[in-house]
Amino acid sequence: MNWIALKMLMGNRGKYFGMIAGIAFASLLIAQQASIFCGLMLQTSGQVRDIGGAEIWVMDPNVRFVDDVKPLSDTDLYRVRGVRGVDWAVKFYKGLARSRLEDGNFQQTILLGLDDATLVGAPPNIILGTLADLRKPNAVIMDLEGYQLLWPGQEPHIGKRFEMNDREAEIVGICRASRTFQTFPVVYTRYSQALQFVPPERKVMSFVLANGQPGTNPQALCRQIEQQTGLRAVTQNEFAWITMWYFMGATGIPVNFGITVALGFVVGTAIAAQTFYLFTLENIKQYGALKAMGAGNLSLMGMVMLQAAVVSLIGYGLGVGAAAWFGQMSQNSGSKLAFYMPSVVLVGTGLAVCLISVLASLLSLRRVLALEPAVVFQS
Amino acid sequence: MSKVEQQALVSCRGLVKNYGTGNAMVQALRGVDLDVYGGELTMLVGPSGCGKTTLLSILAAILHPTAGEVWALGSNLTALSTAKRTAFRRTNVGFVFQQFNLLPTLTAAENVTVPLVLAGWSKRAALDEAFKLLDRMGMRERGDHLPGQLSGGQQQRVAIARALVHHPRVLVCDEPTSALDHKTGTAILQLLRSIAVEGDRAVMIVTHDSRIFEFADTIASMDDGQIMKVERDRTAFVALSPPADAVPASASSQP
Ligand SMILES: Nc1ncnc2c1ncn2[C@@H]1O[C@H](COP(=O)(O)OP(=O)(O)OP(=O)(O)O)[C@@H](O)[C@H]1O
Ligand SMILES: [Mg+2]
Numbered sequence: 001m002n003w004i005a006l007k008m009l010m011g012n013r014g015k016y017f018g019m020i021a022g023i024a025f026a027s028l029l030i031a032q033q034a035s036i037f038c039g040l041m042l043q044t045s046g047q048v049r050d051i052g053g054a055e056i057w058v059m060d061p062n063v064r065f066v067d068d069v070k071p072l073s074d075t076d077l078y079r080v081r082g083v084r085g086v087d088w089a090v091k092f093y094k095g096l097a098r099s100r101l102e103d104g105n106f107q108q109t110i111l112l113g114l115d116d117a118t119l120v121g122a123p124p125n126i127i128l129g130t131l132a133d134l135r136k137p138n139a140v141i142m143d144l145e146g147y148q149l150l151w152p153g154q155e156p157h158i159g160k161r162f163e164m165n166d167r168e169a170e171i172v173g174i175c176r177a178s179r180t181f182q183t184f185p186v187v188y189t190r191y192s193q194a195l196q197f198v199p200p201e202r203k204v205m206s207f208v209l210a211n212g213q214p215g216t217n218p219q220a221l222c223r224q225i226e227q228q229t230g231l232r233a234v235t236q237n238e239f240a241w242i243t244m245w246y247f248m249g250a251t252g253i254p255v256n257f258g259i260t261v262a263l264g265f266v267v268g269t270a271i272a273a274q275t276f277y278l279f280t281l282e283n284i285k286q287y288g289a290l291k292a293m294g295a296g297n298l299s300l301m302g303m304v305m306l307q308a309a310v311v312s313l314i315g316y317g318l319g320v321g322a323a324a325w326f327g328q329m330s331q332n333s334g335s336k337l338a339f340y341m342p343s344v345v346l347v348g349t350g351l352a353v354c355l356i357s358v359l360a361s362l363l364s365l366r367r368v369l370a371l372e373p374a375v376v377f378q379s
Numbered sequence: 380m381s382k383v384e385q386q387a388l389v390s391c392r393g394l395v396k397n398y399g400t401g402n403a404m405v406q407a408l409r410g411v412d413l414d415v416y417g418g419e420l421t422m423l424v425g426p427s428g429c430g431k432t433t434l435l436s437i438l439a440a441i442l443h444p445t446a447g448e449v450w451a452l453g454s455n456l457t458a459l460s461t462a463k464r465t466a467f468r469r470t471n472v473g474f475v476f477q478q479f480n481l482l483p484t485l486t487a488a489e490n491v492t493v494p495l496v497l498a499g500w501s502k503r504a505a506l507d508e509a510f511k512l513l514d515r516m517g518m519r520e521r522g523d524h525l526p527g528q529l530s531g532g533q534q535q536r537v538a539i540a541r542a543l544v545h546h547p548r549v550l551v552c553d554e555p556t557s558a559l560d561h562k563t564g565t566a567i568l569q570l571l572r573s574i575a576v577e578g579d580r581a582v583m584i585v586t587h588d589s590r591i592f593e594f595a596d597t598i599a600s601m602d603d604g605q606i607m608k609v610e611r612d613r614t615a616f617v618a619l620s621p622p623a624d625a626v627p628a629s630a631s632s633q634p
Binding site for chain 1: 432480485489
């Protein structure tokens with residue numbers, strides 16, 4: 001019966017492509033919007049993930065996300081170092097600095113200060129210059145996009161100078177960094193150097209970055225640090241998620257994307273269900289004839305569901321493929337669009353398409369199952 | 380052999396069929412007894428709305444009567460469950476429709492395979508069988524055509540091949556010639572006759588077309604839900620034809 005069901009389906013080009021288009025449209029919209037959403041969320045936490053080398057972040061208990069810096073006092077560093085199981089712990093500065101360019105323009109930049117001795121938290125992906133040069137006086141490493149923002153149209157080159165807090169900074173390296181949510185340039189420097197790039201404050205240390213001794217469970221060590229210091233300690237991954245959840249809760253982003261995804265789902269379901277129902281109605285005499293000739297309800301159900309499954313699978317493939325292609329194209333073209341398609345997006349879109357195809361075939365199934373074989377003789 | 384001695388392939392006793400309930404109830408059959416024999420072509424004739432299609436549907440096990448019994452090939456159809464009746468039709472009944480009802484996106488040969496596929500045959504084996512049958516009907520070279528590319532008479536031949544391919548003992552046809560011109564209709568009737576005789580099949584035909592009465596072995600005339608007369612004498616068939624301008628039904632049986 002299966003080949004008959006498929007021939008019925010594919011012989012009717014108009015309806016066949018119509019249903020595929022409906023499902024492809026829904027998958028495209030759902031997968032694409034969900035991927036942009038994931039991309040944005042990833043951006044919010046990009047700064048956390050970009051800080052390499054430390055598995056534990058220690059912070060003030062009131063910190064809600066990575067940009068919400070509440071400075072610690074220097075003694076906190078020693079208290080963290082004193083916790084059993086902590087292998088090492090270093091200072092980390094994160095703040096906003098005002099850069100002044102040669103032409104007198106100002107630009108906010110994200111300033112990151114790495115521990116002078118170890119440079120823990122250094123950018124993972126330096127594309128120009130070397131990390132060691134960060135030890136030179138006034139040395140900074142800037143992310144590529146930030147450089148292009150400050151000096152549009154210029155090839156990045158080492159030795160470029162600008163000012164922060166009336167002190168000269170010299171670029172000794174260019175790195176790649178995750179795009180930040182605020183889209184400010186990211187500037188890496190030594191901790192002690194960072195303090196000279198911002199106005200003096202009483203407490204300056206933003207975070208303590210720490211690692212456990214080999215074999216310690218990071219989560220357990222976090223609880224240990226929290227108990228002993230009264231600070232908040234989380235793993236890097238946890239902090240990334242805390243940051244993402246903060247943005248999801250504090251902004252309308254999920255609602256906005258949710259609405260578009262829901263719209264794609266509803267419109268896709270409507271198109272697919274309607275076209276599929278019309279297709280079934282068009283064939284209702286044939287189904288009646290099949291019933292008269294002795295096709296049972298189960299095999300007719302199988303036919304309808306196979307047809308729905310086939311258009312769904314093709315539509316899903318086209319839609320998700322188009323979404324991925326769109327993401328790839330926008331990345332290749334250097335657009336600023338946030339786009340990240342994790343497998344959970346594919347699975348989620350797949351589930352949505354399954355639901356669409358079930359909803360779409362329900363109407364048709366009802367119609368076919370309720371069909372009396374005697375209708376074949378009614379003209 | 381006298382028909383009285385021969386066992387009927389399909390027979391019914393006291394068939395009643397009501398459609399709807401209450402004031403809207405229509406009595407389509409009001410107590411019908413009929414015997415249909417193998418090797419014969421039995422025609423059900425009568426004015427529009429007299430219950431011919433209803434009777435044919437019940438005899439073909441696609442409709443359940445309100446009262447009465449149907450026996451076919453030794454089983455009591457009225458006592459079977461829906462699933463068993465479906466299975467009965469699958470193996471024992473072939474259908475020919477007025478509008479052919481071929482699947483438009485399947486080729487002629489593929490359409491013929493449908494009953495075999497329903498019986499669980501593989502596509503390949505079923506297609507072989509279908510082509511053999513089409514060959515015997517002089518339709519082999521049309522096997523790969525879609526129904527839309529065939530004439531009405533060719534489509535009806537394909538439909539008859541589909542009704543025959545699984546060798547059922549009972550063939551039911553509702554107005555098989557009314558979508559065809561007279562010459563084609565005559566050819567179709569000749570085909571159906573030979574099918575009845577060769578396979579000792581019971582072929583039942585509902586028709587309005589008095590010009591094909593001559594092909595019948597038995598003609599059951601119906602009116603208002605009852606069988607008025609069962610005529611087995613071929614010389615009397617001509618008299619059954621209504622005058623050309625006859626008013627079809629009694630007023631009461633009009634829907
Ligand atoms: N599904 C149905 N629901 C209600 N009434 C019906 C239904 N099918 C048939 N009838 C009624 O039952 C009566 C007999 O109908 P049937 O179709 O058996 O007549 P027929 O002899 O085949 O007529 P025709 O020659 O016009 O095809 C008619 O009055 C018809 O209106
Ligand atoms: Mg009729």
